[in-house]
Amino acid sequence: MNLKYNGFYKHDYLTRLDLVLGRINNAENSKVIIDGNYDSKFKNIIENYLTNYQLPEGIATNLVVNDREYMVPMVTEEPSVIAACSNGSKLLSDNGGISATVISNLVDGQIILKSKTPETVEQYVTENQANLVKVANLSHPSIKNYARGALSVATRRLDGQYMSLDVTVDAGEAMGANIVNSMLEAVKSYLQDELANVEVLMAILTNDSHHALVKVKGKTSLNQLSTRSMSGKIVGQKISEASYIAKIDAVRATTHNKGIMNGIDAAAIALGNDWRALESAVHSFAVKDGRYQGLTDWQIDDEYLVGEMTIPIPIGFIGGATRVLPLAKINQEIAQVSDSEQEMMLIASVGLAQNLAALKALVTEGIQRGHMGLAVKSAVIANGATPDEVEKVVKMLAKTGQHDSETIKKVINNFRKESNKHG
Numbered sequence: 414m415n416l417k418y419n420g421f422y423k424h425d426y427l428t429r430l431d432l433v434l435g436r437i438n439n440a441e442n443s444k445v446i447i448d449g450n451y452d453s454k455f456k457n458i459i460e461n462y463l464t465n466y467q468l469p470e471g472i473a474t475n476l477v478v479n480d481r482e483y484m485v486p487m488v489t490e491e492p493s494v495i496a497a498c499s500n501g502s503k504l505l506s507d508n509g510g511i512s513a514t515v516i517s518n519l520v521d522g523q524i525i526l527k528s529k530t531p532e533t534v535e536q537y538v539t540e541n542q543a544n545l546v547k548v549a550n551l552s553h554p555s556i557k558n559y560a561r562g563a564l565s566v567a568t569r570r571l572d573g574q575y576m577s578l579d580v581t582v583d584a585g586e587a588m589g590a591n592i593v594n595s596m597l598e599a600v601k602s603y604l605q606d607e608l609a610n611v612e613v614l615m616a617i618l619t620n621d622s623h624h625a626l627v628k629v630k631g632k633t634s635l636n637q638l639s640t641r642s643m644s645g646k647i648v649g650q651k652i653s654e655a656s657y658i659a660k661i662d663a664v665r666a667t668t669h670n671k672g673i674m675n676g677i678d679a680a681a682i683a684l685g686n687d688w689r690a691l692e693s694a695v696h697s698f699a700v701k702d703g704r705y706q707g708l709t710d711w712q713i714d715d716e717y718l719v720g721e722m723t724i725p726i727p728i729g730f731i732g733g734a735t736r737v738l739p740l741a742k743i744n745q746e747i748a749q750v751s752d753s754e755q756e757m758m759l760i761a762s763v764g765l766a767q768n769l770a771a772l773k774a775l776v777t778e779g780i781q782r783g784h785m786g787l788a789v790k791s792a793v794i795a796n797g798a799t800p801d802e803v804e805k806v807v808k809m810l811a812k813t814g815q816h817d818s819e820t821i822k823k824v825i826n827n828f829r830k831e832s833n834k835h836g
């Protein structure tokens with residue numbers, strides 16, 4: 414195929430912008446938006462930089478973790494997520510709030526090897542452990558100033574000829590992807606020189622973050638869960654059943670975990686983290702027992718509903734986007750987190766609170782009342798209301814009891830007709 418835009422990256426910014434605008438119907442208006450969000454700081458951060466894509470940031474409140482109250486910056490386009498996080502956090506805020514512990518905070522990488530005699534590779538690695546760890550650490554010497562660096566190497570057979578050399582690293586306050594990748598590539602070259610009969614296929618960190626685990630546990634009194642039509646005990650029982658269903662049905666578990674990630678991603682993005690790494694780690698962990706399962710477990714214990722979750726939170730407090738996104742640093746200050754382990758515990762706790770709010774809504778009034786109550790503003794904007802019209806249109810819409818786009822459009826038109834009539 415004759416690729417029209419091949420070499421796009423070789424043009425200067427204005428030429429690239431013209432090529433992009435050539436594809437848009439209302440190019441003049443679009444250019445105003447693109448120009449308005451342009452920030453030259455970012456042209457050296459990603460390739461073919463065009464402009465900044467905006468996502469709203471808000472603050473969730475009421476989250477208490479290990480006796481400390483947090484403000485949580487959250488970046489999300491989804492209405493009701495921040496309200497739900499504050500809601501779930503409030504329910505879990507008594508008795509010291511959520512108790513969180515970091516089980517371990519390490520990063521792993523793998524070098525994929527191919528050998529007709531895997532046992533000789535195993536023997537070599539066993540005998541040369543310390544040396545391989547040293548090679549890894551020498552590739553990023555500064556790591557030793559603030560962390561333990563590479564700690565161990567171990568072989569794992571994948572089939573008759575392929576094996577993985579797993580390297581475990583303490584990357585300190587960083588997420589560690591680039592640090593680990595440099596180490597792995599150094600070990601890879603070393604092995605290529607050392608082992609004549611071994612083919613080295615590739616070397617890369619793994620996002621299977623089973624060494625970056627956090628455990629969170631929180632409880633709320635059953636009394637607090639009561640609604641106008643249901644006792645707290647029944648609500649608690651139903652939440653517990655909902656978490657059980659997410660353990661036995663992967664179809665439900667997928668949505669259950671999406672609800673947890675509503676909060677986790679929003680906080681992780683606000684704090685400057687790689688959310689693709691988090692997503693892949695979490696979903697891989699959810700299937701670790703051979704079946705995709707919900708990550709939380711809610712049980713009634715006496716007068717309380719108690720929730721628990723163990724989850725991988727591979728994030729960094731230093732490095733990556735935290736170095737370049739000004740808001741990431743500001744958000745660390747808003748949250749008042751001062752190291753990666755505190756941030757891991759905070760983010761995991763957000764997930765637990767988010768899940769409680771979602772499950773409570775689901776087993777009581779359903780998701781639509783609370784969620785749509787807040788989502789309706791976005792729907793009204795999406796259907797053409799201006800910022801000044803939103804509040805009044807939402808009020809008129811509430812009287813119809815509906816929020817489909819046809820009704821919204823009708824209500825906006827009626828509102829405008831009425832406004833014109835009254836000058």
Ligand SMILES: CC(C)(COP(=O)([O-])OP(=O)([O-])OC[C@H]1O[C@@H](n2cnc3c(N)ncnc32)[C@H](O)[C@@H]1OP(=O)([O-])[O-])[C@@H](O)C(=O)NCCC(=O)NCCSC(=O)C[C@@](C)(O)CC(=O)[O-]
Pocket residue numbers: 475491492493494495496497498499500501503668669670671672673675767770771772774775780782783784787
């Ligand atoms: C939406 C609420 C909170 C309303 O809930 P409500 O009962 O109308 O709220 P309330 O007036 O009783 O307020 C309770 C607390 O919620 C917070 N809150 C309440 N309103 C606001 C607001 N405007 N802005 C900020 N915070 C708010 C606030 O902390 C408040 O405490 P208060 O300050 O009143 O003492 C509730 O219905 C809820 O938590 N729903 C869950 C919503 C949710 O999970 N949304 C995500 C989108 S749906 C989805 O993607 C995931 C899902 C559901 O599919 C996952 C799954 O299936 O498991």
Ligand SMILES: NC(=O)C1=CN([C@@H]2O[C@H](COP(=O)(O)OP(=O)(O)OC[C@H]3O[C@@H](n4cnc5c(N)ncnc54)[C@H](O)[C@@H]3O)[C@@H](O)[C@H]2O)C=CC1
Pocket residue numbers: 555556559560584585586587588589590591592593594618619620687690729731732733734736
């Ligand atoms: N599969 C994946 O998830 C991959 C992710 N990435 C990307 O890699 C980036 C994260 O890589 P990192 O190595 O974490 O960041 P980084 O490349 O910014 O490295 C962190 C830097 O901080 C320095 N540093 C200073 N003080 C430190 C301390 N106390 N602890 C640790 N390091 C300290 C380190 O020496 C290092 O140079 C993210 O942008 C991520 O998106 C890159 C490749 C693959």
